[in-house]
């Protein structure tokens with residue numbers, strides 16, 4: 559394949575259309591979860607990015623020096639690339655449904671959602687989040703069907719719960735609905751929570767499968783992140799307090815210095831006034847003495 563376009567200016571049409579054809583080939587042959595190893599100068603085949611980002615990087619930063627397309631193919635055919643590929647395929651095969659989570663843990667997604675929405679995330683909502691694109695559309699028709707079913711069932715349960723005026727935990731409804739839509743929990747995973755959560759860890763070893771339960775694994779992760787945030791905030795606050803204390807001390811020292819200076823000025827002024835007064839007094843005394851002398855000389859004692 560012709561690669562002479564790579565030597566053209568990055569603002570040229572030749573370069574731009576070359577990048578397009580490179581992206582077409584790379585994403586057709588080597589993408590994983592809509593990402594390829596970005597061959598730009600900054601990412602040097604280490605960072606995975608989606609097409610738009612790679613495109614931008616190749617226009618802004620250009621290809622890493624000496625980049626050959628074969629490099630990418632070599633990498634993807636190497637053990638590292640292959641094993642990554644294998645892991646990707648294997649984990650995708652294990653999952654019946656694709657989802658938008660990528661490499662993020664579901665607990666993390668739930669936590670992020672909790673932070674932005676301010677409310678806790680139920681299992682059904684988590685399923686929705688994971689199977690919905692950013693534009694709000696479901697990622698597959700299968701996912702759309704399941705979401706629809708989950709929603710219907712949930713509405714049914716909620717209606718039943720409200721007519722019986724029973725206070726049913728929202729998590730319990732979620733668990734019941736998911737059990738009905740997906741079937742009983744099996745294969746060491748809890749539906750909607752990702753494959754790393756076993757039913758025991760999720761529901762707790764002492765509780766039976768659909769007993770009231772908080773999303774334990776999520777709560778653990780949320781608690782951990784909350785704790786971490788708290789620690790970071792505490793450290794930040796301590797830092798700010800230390801800065802404030804230092805500034806206050808500085809300000810106080812400056813004020814004290816100014817005060818001392820003012821006092822010294824006053825004292826000097828007072829001393830100067832005192833001196834002036836004393837001088838005037840002594841001059842007055844001299845004048846008085848001179849006047850007395852003149853009087854005694856000018857006025858004859860007898861005419």
Ligand SMILES: [Zn+2]
Pocket residue numbers: 596597598599600601602605607611612615616
């Ligand atoms: Zn890049």
